[in-house]
Amino acid sequence: MIKRVTCLAGGIGAAKFLQGLVRILPQENITIIVNTGDDIELYGLHISPDPDILMYTLAGIVNEEKGWGIQSDTFNCLNMFQKYGLETWFKLGDKDLATHIYRTQLLKNGFSLGEVTQKLCKSLGLKVNILPMTNGKIAPQILTNFGKMHFEEYLVKRGAKDKVLDVIFEGAESAHPTPGVIESIQDASGIIVCPSNPIVSIGPILAVKKIREALKETTAKVVAISPIVGGGTIKGPADKLMRGLGLKVSAYSVALLYRDLLDVFILDEVDTVEKEKIERLGMKAIAANTIMRSLEDKVELARLALDALDPTAY
Amino acid sequence: MIKRVTCLAGGIGAAKFLQGLVRILPQENITIIVNTGDDIELYGLHISPDPDILMYTLAGIVNEEKGWGIQSDTFNCLNMFQKYGLETWFKLGDKDLATHIYRTQLLKNGFSLGEVTQKLCKSLGLKVNILPMTNGKIAPQILTNFGKMHFEEYLVKRGAKDKVLDVIFEGAESAHPTPGVIESIQDASGIIVCPSNPIVSIGPILAVKKIREALKETTAKVVAISPIVGGGTIKGPADKLMRGLGLKVSAYSVALLYRDLLDVFILDEVDTVEKEKIERLGMKAIAANTIMRSLEDKVELARLALDALDPTAY
Numbered sequence: 001m002i003k004r005v006t007c008l009a010g011g012i013g014a015a016k017f018l019q020g021l022v023r024i025l026p027q028e029n030i031t032i033i034v035n036t037g038d039d040i041e042l043y044g045l046h047i048s049p050d051p052d053i054l055m056y057t058l059a060g061i062v063n064e065e066k067g068w069g070i071q072s073d074t075f076n077c078l079n080m081f082q083k084y085g086l087e088t089w090f091k092l093g094d095k096d097l098a099t100h101i102y103r104t105q106l107l108k109n110g111f112s113l114g115e116v117t118q119k120l121c122k123s124l125g126l127k128v129n130i131l132p133m134t135n136g137k138i139a140p141q142i143l144t145n146f147g148k149m150h151f152e153e154y155l156v157k158r159g160a161k162d163k164v165l166d167v168i169f170e171g172a173e174s175a176h177p178t179p180g181v182i183e184s185i186q187d188a189s190g191i192i193v194c195p196s197n198p199i200v201s202i203g204p205i206l207a208v209k210k211i212r213e214a215l216k217e218t219t220a221k222v223v224a225i226s227p228i229v230g231g232g233t234i235k236g237p238a239d240k241l242m243r244g245l246g247l248k249v250s251a252y253s254v255a256l257l258y259r260d261l262l263d264v265f266i267l268d269e270v271d272t273v274e275k276e277k278i279e280r281l282g283m284k285a286i287a288a289n290t291i292m293r294s295l296e297d298k299v300e301l302a303r304l305a306l307d308a309l310d311p312t313a314y
Numbered sequence: 315m316i317k318r319v320t321c322l323a324g325g326i327g328a329a330k331f332l333q334g335l336v337r338i339l340p341q342e343n344i345t346i347i348v349n350t351g352d353d354i355e356l357y358g359l360h361i362s363p364d365p366d367i368l369m370y371t372l373a374g375i376v377n378e379e380k381g382w383g384i385q386s387d388t389f390n391c392l393n394m395f396q397k398y399g400l401e402t403w404f405k406l407g408d409k410d411l412a413t414h415i416y417r418t419q420l421l422k423n424g425f426s427l428g429e430v431t432q433k434l435c436k437s438l439g440l441k442v443n444i445l446p447m448t449n450g451k452i453a454p455q456i457l458t459n460f461g462k463m464h465f466e467e468y469l470v471k472r473g474a475k476d477k478v479l480d481v482i483f484e485g486a487e488s489a490h491p492t493p494g495v496i497e498s499i500q501d502a503s504g505i506i507v508c509p510s511n512p513i514v515s516i517g518p519i520l521a522v523k524k525i526r527e528a529l530k531e532t533t534a535k536v537v538a539i540s541p542i543v544g545g546g547t548i549k550g551p552a553d554k555l556m557r558g559l560g561l562k563v564s565a566y567s568v569a570l571l572y573r574d575l576l577d578v579f580i581l582d583e584v585d586t587v588e589k590e591k592i593e594r595l596g597m598k599a600i601a602a603n604t605i606m607r608s609l610e611d612k613v614e615l616a617r618l619a620l621d622a623l624d625p626t627a628y
Binding site: 043044045070073074076077078079080081083084085086093094095096097098099101102104105108109120123124 | 357358359384387388390391392393394395397398399400407408409410411412413415416418419422423434437438
């Protein structure tokens with residue numbers, strides 16, 4: 001079986017998948033290159049939504065119902081911000097704030113985002129290696145009929161209700177991967193693209209030229225799991241973003257976006273009809289249950305992905 | 315009666331006195347020059363203990379039992395800091411954190427401490443004019459048998475249990491008063507030195523040369539209320555600090571510290587025996603009930619101070 005995997009991950013969907021993966025592989029054998037394109041500064045604090053979702057989920061402290069934030073959190077600081085007349089659309093819990101305050105302090109003290117993430121993970125007892133895609137800044141801007149805005153503003157503040165016209169990546173081409181990212185791709189015995197938003201979660205990672213190149217060059221197999229099921233999303237605005245970019249909302253469109261990278265594509269069984277069309281893109285396609293309702297579902301999907309990566313299976 | 319007063323203030327004792335004063339004078343007629351010598355940076359956040367105590371108390375949201383912090387606050391962020399292995403001796407509540415986060419952000423964005431304090435006061439519905447003594451930095455260091463430390467470290471972290479050898483003011487001589495401070499002393503029809511720690515609360519304010527000079531030059535009368543009652547403190551470590559500086563812990567010692575500034579000194583009735591000795595320092599001395607248990611006590615003490623300032627009463 002596959003020994004050492006590197007995963008490309010966004011937030012909630014990836015976190016669910018990884019909950020299964022860590023039940024099969026030792027955490028030490030898993031590297032996660034996580035999207036930081038959603039990172040945002042609010043109240044002078046550096047917030048990294050996707051890394052936090054992964055950390056909280058894998059540490060077993062996530063608010064399972066929402067998929068983000070910390071369980072049994074309170075919102076007293078946020079309520080006080082409101083008294084001070086500040087905007088409070090981003091729902092920061094009091095426990096959650098500790099992460100952002102500590103991260104901001106460490107960054108101010110000269111630690112890189114990668115080093116900060118390592119410190120946080122260690123404190124939470126995690127042994128997976130979570131690497132922000134870059135220590136620099138890549139913020140996808142969503143161009144809507146109401147103007148250009150940060151993804152979190154589009155998603156949370158305005159409820160993803162504006163018509164998407166384009167998604168613009170600023171600073172992506174020239175961004176440097178965090179130390180360890182390229183090595184983790186080169187050393188992996190398999191690569192997994194988690195079921196995350198292909199536009200604003202996996203998109204920013206692939207927009208880093210050196211990461212994209214390393215993924216193309218690696219001899220390890222690369223598998224992706226479709227976040228699109230039955231022409232829609234399980235969670236999040238991937239459908240709206242894909243439509244805004246002129247793409248049909250389908251598993252096939254996701255495979256198309258990743259076509260130059262993939263060996264295997266796992267799509268949901270409800271989309272079996274798209275299997276042949278996807279295979280014509282030059283990759284193996286596997287239809288399976290990709291909706292992760294239970295821990296068993298998650299483990300099973302992770303095992304399927306690992307099996308698909310195993311070159312001895314071909 | 316006195317129309318416009320300027321007060322010198324520390325934290326809890328001053329806040330109680332001011333609760334009485336605002337029941338007599340319109341808030342707009344009160345300027346408070348507050349000690350920022352206890353200001354401390356923790357977790358990258360700028361914390362101003364004394365200004366916060368005054369703001370919270372006058373806004374009616376203070377934790378009355380403790381005398382600091384906000385009522386019904388939670389400590390979820392602090393508990394999370396502990397998970398991250400951070401020191402948590404300074405008890406920051408979740409609501410309270412909003413103040414520090416907002417202040418830090420505003421300072422980072424170029425606002426001065428004075429401007430920040432004004433913004434916070436306005437948001438809390440206050441009309442008193444609270445002025446930090448300086449926009450700069452004056453941090454009294456407490457020299458103890460365990461080394462030199464920040465006052466909050468001495469008081470909160472180590473529980474004021476170390477032997478005090480000296481109190482050192484760094485940066486005081488050359489510090490600039492916040493704009494408005496000197497004018498408020500010149501324009502006041504009376505000055506009140508609140509019942510605060512003479513060493514680390516009033517001390518840092520008086521250590522600013524220009525403030526001390528303005529207080530000496532003003533024609534307005536100056537009254538101080540003793541924070542020492544019956545040879546001890548109501549709250550806080552003033553006794554230990556005074557002893558460390560070689561002073562006897564008494565109302566007389568406080569009067570001695572302020573002797574070049576005062577016209578009137580209000581001491582507690584239990585210390586009536588010291589009255590004559592204090593008057594020999596060249597000021598009027600009034601013995602009264604200075605222990606502010608009820609709102610009535612506070613109002614009565616404030617009225618006594620205002621009457622003492624009234625030149626027509628002499």
